[in-house]
Amino acid sequence: MPDDQKSQAELEELERLVAESDTGGREPAGLTAKLLLGVAIAWSLFQLWYASPLPFIFGVGILNDTEARSVHLGFALFLAYTFYPALRSSPRQRIPYLDWILALAGAFAGSYLFLFYRELALRPGQPTTFDLVTAGAGILLLLEATRRSLGFPMVVVATLFITYTFIGPYMPEVLQHKGASLSKFLNHQWLVTEGVYGVALGVSTSFVFLFVLFGTLLDKVGAGNWMTQIAVALLGHLRGGPAKVAVVSSALNGVVSGSSVSNVVSTGIFTIPLMKRTGISGVKAGAIEAASSVNGQIMPPVMGAAAFLMVEYVGIPYSEIVKHAFVPAVASYIALLYIVHLEAVKLGAKPLPREEVPTKVRLLRTGIGITSIIITLCVLYYGVIAIQAAFGDNAGWPLAGLGALLYVGTVWFASRHPDLQLDDPNSPLIRLPRAWHVTRTGLDFLLPLFVLLWCLMVEQMSPGLSAFWACSTIIGITLTRKPLLALFRRTDILEAMRASAADLMDGLARGARNMISIAVATATAGIVVGTVTLTGLGLMMTDFVEYISGGNVMLMLILVAVVSLILGMGIPTTANYILVATLMAPVIVELGAQAGLAIPLIAVHLFVFYFGIMADITPPVGLASFAAAAISREDPIKTGLQGAVYAFRTAILPFVFIFNPAMLLIGIDHWWEGAISIVTSVIAVMVLAAVMMNWFVTRSRLWETAVLVLACFTLLRPDWWIDRFYPRYVER
Template structure:
């Protein structure tokens, strides 16, 4: 490694800890009785959530709560801890809780839990609030806004306040968004005493799913899995050019699998990777931008996706496994493209890799082959072994598998105990030599068990997200409680001290998991105010008209406008609340206007579109929280870091547009493995070429025309059908009489496009092109009823006679009285291999020209 002449400024660890604390668990750490109250209330919240998610309440027959009661208790805990854990101002004390904050905490807890405490009375008088109800609702909303200010800052408070103002001032608004307004009684009843507002779906998902996933990730970090993943990334990638930057990308991807916060992801990984990137030649701005961008991408990485994946189940109405299937390729491609951009930066700067132990190439390849084949073999043995046990032992299989899992866990601990524990990374210590990957991996094999349990329950058993997270969390709780004592036994160390340390780890992990949820809990509740305003005022329909008016009906302009609004809505707001806002306000706009423009957009593509742009607000100036966190580590300007990060994120920003116009990247309409491999290969080539074009560097520095041509190549690879559509129509309209036969003949899990016409709520004629999924083969009317659609013959058309509430059909804007007037069949077109082949040939030509130029420059350099 080249000699470093300039040592980076030391990272202020206390400042970073404070940054993480203020971003997630609160900046106050009180001592004495107050500290004990905060600790045990947080532990109680975690234990309550575990009880609610478990089947134990039904086994023992007590403590059974419905959704509304659980949401109220959830919000009560969140409000109490917000006022006790988050100081009101920067000057407020952090080592004690002022009396006023205690008062606000208890009042907030009462207001939050009001629906639980008076559930029977409220259910007996729906729509008839008493004075106490109205006072509680008023105080509750005010305290919720103050809690949001403390935990999340002003941006989300401003958003919620604007929507509250709009509720009351609707009659004074411009015509396009005007409504009659609402009285205070109607507003409070709607927002606080029903499940239409604060206690709606958003808070419900936070209660049922999100808490346990945040707790799971916190306990994994507490057990040491975060440091273990970081060290593995260093061992695998440190020897490459730009190795530290690639480590940042990969470790953020690994953390993103279970992380629900981009800021904590930045700090937990960036405290090591950013100084190391600076030490190997990257500027502080670029180092911070790479870490921030990688951490933002962690929020789009399945299976958790910053907990938004579970919200999508509710908003899109498809199974969780389908959400993961659709989201996986874009997330992976975005990370691979960032790795490629990092590599190009390293080549441009002639960065040298970190030295590794000298090993013969043959031995390196042998180790790599054995590691890869051994991992695949282990996964296959586990998978087919579990399937065989389930088939052979039936109802006794869960018990047998639990015993086998415990034996496997003890065996991994015994194996790991033979080697020293990994030391916590020192961000300022130089790495003189890289560790071997297996030397790191073998110290934490047990960390793979809870992750495997989570993925098995979600993807194979297809349990609910809440129950899957429960079993995974129980598994990691067991590991946190027993890992230290078992290590002490196998290493013949002091047992009682290890038990005390494990007990504290367990208690602290439960408390920290709850404190990490405070911001998400109040954010989802505040997002409920926005959702409640939309349902109370009909703003969703008016927003569609507003966007249509501004865009003039142009689909591209409409998408750009929606992307910009989603960016603004997402500024300074956590991932879960962010998605709720954009999904509620902007997704219906894209669905409706796209359908009216003749673009049959799958609903999941629309939701991923708005989600991606909402997430990118965390890197976009002026309120890019992840950029500010990275800049605090790199000691650079956060605005410059944000702009650099936004530049790196261009490769992510183009993907949502691809979702809309070519949803095959979401594996929609991709039925075979051959098609999957083809789509993956072409899409990956497209995003890598786009990255090279934006970096203005391919084989060597690109000329302007070369970058322009590469962008055209990228467009062609992402949309090869666009060129074919200029000569032949992609679909052939067939009469409605063929609709039912098309539904009947469609294979399992196929999708069908058709046209509906009718009159909307405003009395205007509409014509929409829609795309719906069809499940298992059945009678055509049954397949349609499965998505909430009931139709009957009406002359030459088919009339929609019923649309089930909350169904897929309802979500895409179908309504009773619409007529199915045509079904779209795929038209015969030339093969997409033609434009793809031409694009790849042009790419090869540019690569050849640049290679010749590079060699010529090298010869001139040698001659000089």
């Protein structure tokens, strides 16, 4: 087979992998495709309407949380049955009649609380036979949709918890409960907000959808390619440059993509062949890309979907979660950069050639670039503050006008330069672009990111409202960027307008398709949460885990980590987080307190979150590793094992911040304390990376490795040594 045909076949296989993982593998044609496109767009528009202040301004379409969750699930179930085939042998180009029936039934059952909200509210706790039949059918339809979109493991977990509801009286004493009738179970799980329509589905409805839509639209206008090219320009000339490009571009693309698999495919299709060309083996190239892409979910400000659930479970603003997650995420990425540098040194990997520029000129350019960024950020920050102070509550319109002027100016600036095109990583020559040449073509992409960060971190708006304003900004950019470029370049404006409208429609539809599996996962996880509240399992877990771990906090944490990894092999990160956090987070806090250890609740939830995403790398079911192996043409199990080695430093960090909350900037009263925490954490994980690679300046001897381990432990837990010589201070 010719190379170009082989590459095309591999690309199609990757697209199929992403589709089956994230958006569904079915692509119907004709009228059916238009109908499903309309439904997906309608879902996105509904979510934008619900998150916006418009219903309250016009007094139309005001929904409470329960009604909105019901509509959300109705859309998800309809699209799950139409986009996800029942079997591998099921048709991909058309939808069987049975799937249409199931889709309509799922939409009705999912929307039942919206359609009959008033009637249900007038008779709480008194369901009719029709209510119970609908609830039973809804649970079965939800489980089948889960099987199609997420696989059997999630269905098995949900089924085990459903079974536990009814066999409670026959369980061992430590897990025994009085049981529940079928009508009570159905009412609790489907007709109130304790089960399927609980907190998890509420977060999916209020926050997660809009952040997924934001990332999809941002990628649609070319921000993902722009970020990758910036990473290539900045790091490609370094030793192991392509590997470092993979790390940085995956961190940047984590803002755009909430999926590890799509992150691997979008960046890895360029970086993995490039790494192989510079001397890095295919297994290690795939492992580096997989480890980098999975870590994109822990990188603020836009983290994985499970991070938004912490807002509800921990009860703190999302801006606080971003603050607490910042240091571990940065330390983890710096450690990965150092790992790939050491790997490149060991392998003798060569850097990519770049334009020869005198050192003084390069330093001058770097200084000007950094200074310009600082000045621009200061001008924007203080400018917005000044406008708000001058106009008060009416500052919205002046700020919108200023933003529009900045946007038009940056697009005009970009129009003076050709659009970015990624080089072919398999070509004999890769031309490294200059960083400024890349940056100037996409400065307007920073505007929606600035809006999102400003609303989240400065204005302290809710994540949902912040995402709405960010989505509104990127929708405006999607509609106007190509026409403005055409206007400034004197090309066909009408064609550009048609292309922009098509991009927006496709972005809205893809955003909805990306949400199907997340919505279904959170709804199914609600069954588990509902079982916990119905049976009192949460209270029993303290005694059970204490019995298993013998009251040892470290053993208990290892147990939680193993459970998270095992569950993560079969269920997505979001559902994994919900299950483990619901069952284990309160237990860890309570047993830690009994052992004299004050463990912050946010530390426990981040602990669970970190190990949930690790399962995307670890074999035998690490989807990110499988995607990377498909690009590198290597064995996925070997790629996953190597990726797990690279991800070991991420697995260590949760144990560290459980015992050293300063890494999460908890208990930090002064800026210099925060700076010390950041510096020591970064140095410690870099030393850990050197231990893992058995290489510091050169190959480490045994005693040198021992010294490095001791230094790493001391930097991460300095209080441990103090406690050996002086008794721990206990406040009386």
